[in-house]
Each structure stands twice: as structure tokens, then as C-alpha cells.
Amino acid sequence: MATGESPDTMDDYMRMSERTTRESLYTLSKGVVEIFGDVYLWKPSLHDLQELYAAHEERHGFPRMIGSIDCTPWKWKNCPVAWKGQYASDHHGSPSLVLEVVASQDLWILHAFFGVAGSNNDVNVLDQSSILDDLLNGKTLDALFTVNGNRYKYGYYLTNGIYHQYSTFVKAFHHPVEERDNFFKRRQEGACKDVERAFGVLKAKWHIV
Structure with missing residues (x-):
């Protein structure tokens, strides 16, 4: 599996x-x-999405934000010897899998995916992940909202800088200039700690054998 x-x-x-x-x-x-x-x-229903939107706007100030997405390496202690070459890299040293997770502010893990052999960062795990399948296949639930006078059809995820420039991903400014850019960067990075907390809870309780 x-x-x-x-x-x-x-x-x-x-x-x-x-x-x-x-x-x-x-x-x-x-x-x-x-x-x-x-x-x-189970995937979030339309009612679940509305509750996530409300909770994240109240907690983080981001309207219609679904959750935060990120990846973390997970050491595979008992990886079969024959497979070690496929799951070891200069990035991680020992054999490991890369776990992609979307988490909400209350640690609800909305999506989880372990990258396949050879995947070692957020981007090449995303290339194999199912996180955008519903969007690409036109099955994503419509949850219309308006920000700054612009109307949008779908929610979005907060991410770090490595991800592609997709409208589904909202990243912080690399080099903020104005004070409002600095403010956005602080709020975005603070909200992204939701998924980091989820990783901490998972690693404290479980390990891959």
C-alpha cells in the first residue's frame, strides 16, 4: 500500500x-x-467547509481558507534492504517516506498522502498526490465567496514557498516591502503552524515500522 x-x-x-x-x-x-x-x-462536506471557513477566519483572519498544507519526512525504521536505495536520499540520509498533510486549526487532518519511491520534497509528492484531483475533474464543492470585491468559486490552502504558483495555494511574500506585506507574511506563517502542530502530534504518537 x-x-x-x-x-x-x-x-x-x-x-x-x-x-x-x-x-x-x-x-x-x-x-x-x-x-x-x-x-x-471522509472528505469535508459543504457544511464542513463552511465551518472550516468560519473557524479559520475567526482564528487567523483568512476568509475561506480550507487549511494548511505541508510535507514532512518520516523515517522508515524497518525499510526492506532491497528498497533502501529507493527511499534514501541526500536530503534525509536514512530511508524515509514524505508525508503530505492538510490540517485545520483544530488538528483535523483533511488529507494525508505518503509520497511514492523517489519523492523527497513537497513538489514531487504533490505531483503524485490526489489533493487536486477533484478540482481538476470538476468535482470540487462550490463555496462562493468575495474578497476585495473579487468573487471566487473555491477555497484555498496556505503553503510555504516551494509550492507552485497555483491559485489554490496562498504563500507568504518572500521579500515583503510594505508594512501590509509584512503583516500578511506574519499572519500567513502563523496560520501555517496548524499543520506543523499536526505533524508534531502524529510523530509523538506513531512511527512507521
Whole structure:
């Protein structure tokens, strides 16, 4: 599940047949959905989005902000020896996965995705992520709002400077000149700490074996 491998690639390494591997994966996935689906494995509804908008505007002053998005390396302690070359890099040293998360101000994780083999930063994880799929496929919920007289159809995420210049991502100024730019930079970076707190909670409780 973590690497996106097909079932028959496990034949030699795990000494399991393709059928056994496929059935085991199905059983595991079904159990995860049945146990955690109603609470954790669901996308925000229109009502949820409206509540997120209100909470983030009240807390951070950003109207119609969905949440903060960022990535963090996660060490893979028991990474199989045969895979270490794919998951180790000069950036992280030891084998690791890169976790992409969208989190709200109350630590609700709206989206989580582990990058595939070879991905080691926010951008190449985003290239594999499903975070923009609904937007690209025209399935994103309409939540109209107006800022400074301009009308917008969808909410947005706060990000750091490495992300692409997409309208979905709102970044801080690299080199603020005016006082209002400095003010925006402070507020944007302060709001982005929501996802950093989510990473801290996750790493304090769990680790990848």
C-alpha cells in the first residue's frame, strides 16, 4: 500500500502467492475502512467547509481558507534492504517516506498522502498526490465567496514557498516591502503552524515500522 506495488511483486520477497497477497491486502483495506471510515476517512462536506471557513477566519483572519498544507519526512525504521536505495536520499540520509498533510486549526487532518519511491520534497509528492484531483475533474464543492470585491468559486490552502504558483495555494511574500506585506507574511506563517502542530502530534504518537 505504501509503495503502490502490484501484488505479484511480493512473490519472491514475501514468499506469498499473488492471490494470497491480493486477498490479504483487500482484507486489511476493508478492515481499515470499516473501523476508521466514518470518523477519519471522509472528505469535508459543504457544511464542513463552511465551518472550516468560519473557524479559520475567526482564528487567523483568512476568509475561506480550507487549511494548511505541508510535507514532512518520516523515517522508515524497518525499510526492506532491497528498497533502501529507493527511499534514501541526500536530503534525509536514512530511508524515509514524505508525508503530505492538510490540517485545520483544530488538528483535523483533511488529507494525508505518503509520497511514492523517489519523492523527497513537497513538489514531487504533490505531483503524485490526489489533493487536486477533484478540482481538476470538476468535482470540487462550490463555496462562493468575495474578497476585495473579487468573487471566487473555491477555497484555498496556505503553503510555504516551494509550492507552485497555483491559485489554490496562498504563500507568504518572500521579500515583503510594505508594512501590509509584512503583516500578511506574519499572519500567513502563523496560520501555517496548524499543520506543523499536526505533524508534531502524529510523530509523538506513531512511527512507521
